[in-house]
Structure formats: structure tokens, C-alpha cells
Amino acid sequence: MSPNQVSPNRLPTHTGATIDFTFNGKALKGIAGDTLASALLANGVDVVGRSFKYARPRGIFGHGAEEPNGIIQLGSGAGTVPNLKATQVELYQGLEASSVNGWPSVNFDVMGIVGAFGRLMPPGFYYKTFMYPKKLWMTYEYFIRKAAGLGAAPVKDDPDSYDRLNQHCDVLVVGAGPTGLVAAREAARTGARVIIADEQSEFGGSLLASKQSMDGLIARDWVASLVTELRAYSNVQMLPRSTVFGYYDHNFLTILERRTDHLGLTSAHLVRQRMHRVRAAQVVLATGAFERPLVFSHNDIPGVMLASSVSTYVNRYGVAPGNKLVLFTTNDNAYQTAVDWHQTGRDVVAVIDTRRDPSGDIVVAVKALGIDVIAGHGVIEAQGNKRVKRALIAPINEAGTEVIGAVRVLDCDLIACSGGWSPAVHLSSHTGAKPVWDESIVGFRPGESKQQERSAGACRGTFDLAGCLSEGAVAGADAANRSGHGEGSTQFPICAVEAFKEQPQQALFLVPHTKSTSRAPSQFVDFQLDVSASAIELAVREGFESVEHVKRYTALGFGTDQGKLGNINGMAILANALNQSIAETGTTIFRPSYTPTTFGAIAGRDVNNLFDPERYTAMHRWHVEQGAEFENVGQWKRPWYFPNQGESMQDAVDRESLAVRSSVGILDATTLGKIDIQGPDAAEFITRMYSNSYLKLAPGKCRYGVMLKEDGMIFDDGVCACLGDNHYLMFTTTGGAAGVLAWLELWQQTEWPELQVYFTSVTDHWTTATVTGPNARKVIAKVCSDIELSNEAFPFMDWRNGTVAGIKARIFRISFTGELSYEVNVPAHYGRHVWEALIAAGEEFNITPYGTETMHVLRAEKGFIIVGQDTDGSMTPADMNMDWVVGKKKTFSFIGKRSLQRSDMLRENRKQLVGLKTLEAKTVLPEGAQVVFDAKQAIPMSMQGHVTSSYYSASLGHAIALAVVKGGHSRLGQIVHCPLADGRTIAAEIVSSVFYDPKGERHHV
Secondary structure, eight states: OOHHHHOTTBOTTOOOOEEEEEETTEEEEEETTOBHHHHHHHTTOOOOEEOTTTOOEEOOOOSSTTOSSOEEEEOOGGGOEEEEEGGGOBOOTTEEEEESSOSBOSSSBGGGGGGGGGGGSOTTHHHHHTTSSGGGHHHHHHHHHHHOOSSOOOOSOOOOEEEEEEEEEEEEEEOOSHHHHHHHHHHHHTTOOEEEEOSSSSTTGGGGGOOOEETTEEHHHHHHHHHHHHHTOTTEEEESSEEEEEEEGGGEEEEEEESSTTTOSOOSSSEEEEEEEEEEEEEEEOOOEEEOOOOOBTTTSTTEEEHHHHHHHHHTTOBOOOSEEEEEESSSTTHHHHHHHHHTTOEEEEEEESSSOOOOHHHHHHHHTTOOEEETEEEEEEEESSSEEEEEEEEBOTTSSSBOSOOEEEEOSEEEEEOOEEEOOHHHHHTTOOOEEETTTTEEEOOSOSSSEEEOGGGGTOOSHHHHHHHHHHHHHHHHHHTTOSOSOOOSOSSOBOOOOOOOOOOOSSOOOSSOTTTSSOBEEETTTTEEHHHHHHHHHTTOOSHHHHHHHHOTTOSTTTTTTTHHHHHHHHHHHHTSOHHHHOOOOOOSOSSOOOHHHHHTTOSGGGTSOOBOOTTHHHHHHTTOEEEEETTEEEEEEOOOTTOOHHHHHHHHHHHHHHSOEEEEOTTSEEEEEESTTHHHHHHHHBSSOOTTOOTTBEEEEEEEOTTSOEEEEEEEEEEETTEEEEEEOTTTHHHHHHHHHHHHHHTOTTSOOEEEEOGGGEEEEEEESTTHHHHHHHHOOSSOOSTTTSOTTBEEEEEETTEEEEEEOOOSSSSOEEEEEEEGGGHHHHHHHHHHHTGGGTOEEOOHHHHHHHHHHTTOOOTTTTOOSSOOTTTTTOGGGSOOOTTOOOTTTGGGGSGGGGOTTSEEEEEEEESSTTOOOOTTOEEBSOTTOOSSOOOOEEEEEEEEETTTTEEEEEEEEETGGGOTTOEEEEEOTTSOEEEEEEEOSOOSOTTOOGGGO
16 A cells, blocks of 8 residues: 555655554554554644643644643543543554544534633633532532543453562663663663663654764664664663653652553553562663743644654654644754755745844755745744644744734644753652753753752753763763762763754743733643633732642643643743743642553552452461351451351350350461561660650560550550560551551651661561460460460560470460460461460360450450550540550650640540440440430430440350440449430440459469
8 A cells, every 4th residue: 555545644755564543433544653643643634632621623732742632532441541642652453542522523522612712711710600609509510520521431340451560770761862872871881780761662762753863874773773782781671662650769760661552452461561660779861851832822723733743753754744834933953844844845834933143054054945034033823723724923022022013924734833942850850859940941950869860961951962962971871880880981972973053042932912912812831721821921910929829720731741841831921920030930840640650550460359368377277177257357367256066156256255264265366467676776766656665675575555646546556575685576456567567667767767777567477376264374385395384484464485386486475355365476387287286285175266256355355445446546545544554754755645735635525435334234235336325315416425346245144345435434333325226225334444354363373
């Protein structure tokens, strides 16, 4: 098939395999190597979408991540993906794409009528318009939401699989343009481990669309030779189609690799996308720059494009997106587009240069081609509807602030514009480095580095090729040297390149019109969200002065392009309206993600069962074999109860409870969180975290503690044991283990980094079997002969190293039942062996395995709380009748201490932990039942508290409950009531929360 049969704008010199695709239901053809954008331009598709606010027709404007208009929906069904940029979607056979907005079609959009009334919808109009009448707000909201949004999210399960890879490297090079390629090569030559990533399908960056000579080679051939060299290095990993979208603390960067997106909508057998999570010793940012558009009236009409994008489509994709070109520029660089267009054989109507006397080498070369260069002029307005038809040009003054002559009309169907270049400072901004305005480049340079990184090339404000290559080489060598490789030097020049003498560019951020900004036809700054120059000036008149406030009021830079094109122009217009410099005005700070990133890639394989995995203890199979029923606790499968044949749950729990109280029981307590804490400041750190001191806790001793949040509310509790000098083991609740570890890390890293302390989760490393009951010591003695188990030698809240059933073990004498208890800890892979040995040792005492339900009954009989069940984030230790666990010394400080003295914490009518004993012995209160003082009070009743835990106690022969009641500690003996949903009311007496062995004698025997 000939090129002309493929598409009307395809240049005859560019051929390839034909690819069939559809756009908005119309069958079209592209060729191998196309992006969706280049294929649409080749087919003469002018309108690819509608703008967000005014539904104005929009066409392809750029050629990469900066594209604001070509936002498309790819595919349909479960695999559909919304809001992709047509410039970044590689064409594949059978691709289906559609515009994300436009009804009934993108070419005739009913909402386009709104655009005609754009002046009636300035920034913030919805705040002012839809306030009255209030009763209609829900109606307003429905239609506003219908009109808003881009694309449609899939409603079915994602058919694809994703994964992630954790990596380390010496040098990570971000960007594989000329700067990045040279940086990677220099680093690789030192032997450093190098990763180089680029978002395009090929390495080369701007050189892929350049005809410049490098070492006597066409730029693309020079790139090929360098890529070949990099591939030969075993210490280099090359990641094309990979966007570095986030730069975080400690040189941690995230990379999205699109592994099969270029092959089809979904991938049945391959990973579609991979997330690389990279910790780099050194980073080289070679992310390039974005060409800055010029702001003039109707600059959003399809057919207005960036000059560099026109050259890219011509040279790289063989597409001429029009016939008659007007080039509008403020700099020499854009003149190359006129040369490239001229070489296609199509008409360059004129070059419009805002400068008075452009005379650089490239300007001379363009004039030598017979192309008309009109200096000291600007394109003040584009005319057309769904395609540019004319450009209105006029002479402007040297400052670029006003029209000073007659307006002329140039017939054209393509306006290529260039207002200079803006360094891509996004990733350096992620690190906290604030960009710095530089008048010499008319743009923001990266600020002072906050991490082990350096910027090089165009993203640093160096725009000539030779300079980019030199900076890249130095940056790569320096990064390798700082990571421990090489000597940090390199040879110059890197390669021989054509040099052009250029004149300085003109700083022009808003092209003047014959009318004022507020009256001129729309001069768009942010194309995607229809933010105009007049909107920014209006925001200033309405009192907005901060660049961040103006951004939010106008939506400047809020789109999927994150202001890559519009931000500099917008800030300059804002600065002018405020009568201050751009440096004084400042810039918004870019944040991750650099470009939109799929949730699938972020989640990786952590979905379904892998998102919420089932965790099993070493004894899990034994529990299954004994017919245990399970409950989920913090992802763990914990035995709930062990029913015998024909037993109900209550029967089993009663039997298990009585066995523990009368003889001995055994509990699988493996799931309790265990955090190993070491370091010279470990005791100080733990003391700050808990409400009591651990500074004098000796090796072999344990102490119970409560952990508070800053507001003084109970966060977690548990026992902490001193294993040796500067070595501790912290036990947490099962469900709170991950949260506690994160809490420790947060405070150590952000508040007390001077404390030398280290945390390691060892929950999975140890199996724990709790042997509890009057005969517990006798059972342990049968399998452990090297520990003196008497109360005098091994008292309560001590621990010992020993051997259990032939396995080295730690035994803790801790009790959550109120009975004599030993917690036997052995390495997890010996867990079942030791468990079965304990069961065998306890046979003569009728040892009984019990589950979490019995554990709850036993601890509730003793008044022991469970954080998260008896507390709800609003309870202090005093509320829980646990003031004894709070250190009282003035010199002792811990998290939450000051909050405990707030007046609200000292109120007498705070909800406080009490016991409830139902007047009817067998009636069990529902957990969560509300407590009231007056059962006859009319609804709504005055709620005085609620039931937190409730069980039937076989040992006491009575139903018991724990509850929090306002002023409960002073209400012992009072009768309260619990109204139920079925109309019944259960009466109960407020009693002590300790129902069993109030003096705590049984666990001290």
C-alpha cells in the first residue's frame, strides 16, 4: 500500500507496515512506529477532543508528555483506559480510541454552545452562581457533575496483571536524550551499576527528530551507536517506555515501565506494567525541557501547534500536519521548523519574529531559502473554527506589550509557535528543591539539590547540544565517582557537533492585541482547563495574590499535563498583574506523579488474596486437624474455639474456660506482634513511646506498658522485655503490630533522628504457645529441665532462656488470663514440634487447647482491656482505670503526656471503664448496646455509654460485660439499662471491671 493511500498528510519518504485502527468509530490507517497522535495527524484528523470548561474544539498541540488536548479513551470493556495522551500511545493493530468528551460527537458537541458564553463563566462563577435557591443545589450538582470529568473508568475487574521490582543502583539516569545517554555511558565506563530510563519507546530524545550532524553522523545514527555501546555493558540496565514519575526521600524513585501497552489493550499472559522501586546512590536528571507556547487570541484552534512538535512529526514520523505554515517565534531555535517544513515541499507562508532584528546563523539560512521573515511582529489572533484558516499579524513594540501598527491577514492552515524553552524541573521539585528564576534563559532552573542528585542539559537550562553533551558527561562521571567508582573526570569534546550562532530570545508571555486583555478574544494559557490570560488578571482583581491561590481559583495547571506548557506564561501574567517580577511571584511546586500512573501498577500483584493474604501460624494445620473454627485477626487465621462433637460455640467456650481455671489450657499466641529493638538509645526511645519508664528495666525482666497518641488517647498496649544491654523485645496487639512499627519508625525518623535505635519486626520468626492454669508449671517442667520454675526463682513478669522439648526457647511468665502462665517462644520452624510436645506433657492434666473467644472471656473476667475493642481512640489510661501505668515524675516525659492534663481529660463525666452484671444471670448484653440511666426516657434518649465486651462466664455462672459509662467510676452499684432494637431493655448493675480474683493472687503462685 502506498503512503498516499494510508493518509493524506503522510510524507512519501516515510513508509512502513500498515496498521489498522479506529478513532471515534472511524476506521483509519497508520504505519509501524506511529503514535496515535502522529497517525491522527497523518489522516487529517483536526479535532481530537473538547476543552474541559467551554467544550471548545481542540487538536493535537504537542508530541509528548506536555500534550494538553489529545486526551483519549483507549479501548472498551474491562481493559479500557481513560485519559491517555494520544502523543504517548503507540499505535498497534486493532487499536480503538475515542475522545474523552463531546456529545453527541466530538465534531458536534452540544456543550460547545457554552463556549459562546465563556465570558459569563469566569473563574469561580459556580461559587457565585449556584448558591441560590439552596433547595436546588442537588439539582445543580447533578448537572455540574454530568458536565465535568474526563473519560470513563472501567467498571469491570482489570483483566491484566502487574508487578513491581525493588532495585538498587549506583547511578540512575532519568532521561535518554543526548544528555542522559552520555551521562549513562560515562558512568558505565567506571563499572558503576547504572539504570537509564526514558518514557519514549526509543532512546535518543530530541535527537530522534533531528537532522543535526554529530561526529559526521546523522543524529539518529549517532544515537544508535551510543545505544549499542550501552547494551554491551553488563552493569547497565536500559528501560525504554519507562517514566520516572516520583522522586522521594533518601534517593528513592519510582519508575513505571509499560511492558505490553504497545502490543494491545490487554495482555493475557504477560505483565502489562511493572513498577520499579529504585534506591539509587546517585541520580542524574536529564529530563530535558518543554517548548513554551505563545499566548495570543484563539491560540487553541486546531492547527496551532508547538514548533518543535511540527518538526518532530515531520522528521520522525513523516507527517506534515497541514500545507501552509506560519511560524511564530521569539527565538532562533524555532527557525529549524521552517527549514524542516520547507524541505517537505510545502509552503512556509512566513516566519513571524517578535524581535526587531533577528540575524543569527539559522535566520540567515532561512532567508537564503527564500522564506519571508517578518521581524518586529506578532501573531495577535488565529482565525478559524475547527481548523486554522488565517493568522492576524501586527507590528508590536519592542517590549512586546502593545500593537503599534496595522493588522495584516495571512492565509494558512498551520501556526507553529515557540516562546522559548522551560526546563523540566518537575523531578527536582519532588525532592523539595525550589526552582529559581533565571532571566538569561527566561525560565526556572532547578533549585539547590536536596538529595544526591544533579541536573544536566536542558533541564538545567543548557539548550545548545554541545553544552548538553558536556554537562551530561560531567554529571555521569561525577555521579559514578560519588558512588565509589572512577575518578570523576572525562574527556572533551564528547563529539563534534554543528554549532550555530544564536541571538538572545525575547521574553514574551502574552502577545498584545488591538483590544485589552479583558476584551480580546480568548488568549489561552492552560489549554486543557480553559484558563485564559483575562481569567488570571480577574483573579488578581478579586484579591488573589499568591501563585498557589491563583492556581486553585483559576485551575491553572490542574489538568493531566500539570501545567507543563502553561505554568510559566501564567505566572508571568500574574506577576505583571501584581506589578512585580516573576522571581518575586514564584512558582507552584510540582508533586508526584510526573504523569498519570495507573492504580494497577501501583498495586502490583497486591490484589485479591495477595492484597489481604491469609497468615498461618506453624500450628495451623494441627488446629485444622482438631476441627478448630477460625476467625480473622489482623490477617491471621486464629483458632476461635475447638468444638467437640455436637458442641455449640458456647458449649465449647464454657468447657475451655473451665479447663483453664481448673487445670491447664494452651493457646496459640504466635500472632502477637513482636518488634526487636536494639541500639544504645533503645531504653530512652521506648520510655518516650510508653507511658511508663523502661530506663531501669533489667535484663530478664518484663514490663507492661500503654502507648498513647499525641492527644493522650490509648493507641496500643503490650509487654516489653529487656533481653540484654540495649536490646529489647516489644510485644504488641495482633492487629496493631504493623501500625506500632510504623509509629516507632515515624518518631525515630522525623522527631528524634539523633537517637540511635533500630527496629525489626520478628513476629513471623517466633512461634508462641501460652500454657496457662493452675497446672501450667507442672506441664512446663516435664519438657524443660534447665530452668528453675519455682515462683521464687522465676517470678511473675520475668523471662528466661532455656530448652523446651529439645529446642532453644525463651519463656516469658506473663498472664492474660489471671492464672499462672508461661509463654513459650521458639523459632517458628520448630513451632508444631514444641506445641505437640506440650500437648503430650499436659495429657495427664487434661490440657485443653482454647481459642480467641475463650481468651476474651478469661481476660474480661479479669478486667483486662483489648485496645480497639474496649477503646475507640477517645480513651485515656485514666478512663480505663489504668492510671497506675502512667509515670508521675515531672522529669519523665512521653508521647501524649501533656494532653493528659487538658481540662477535657479531667472531666468527671468522661466515659470510664466499668463492669456490668446483668440482673438476669443468663442474659448476655449485645456488644455495642447503648447504656442509659432512665429506661422510660422519651426518644431520643440520653446515651451515657456503651457495652464494649460481653460474654457468659462459666466460671462465675453469670453474664458479664465491660462498658464505658459517663462518670462510671463513681457509679458502682447503680442500675443502668440497655435498650435493644427489638424493643426489649436489659437491666444491669455497674460493678468493678475485675470480676475474678480481684487481688490477682492466682498468677503469682
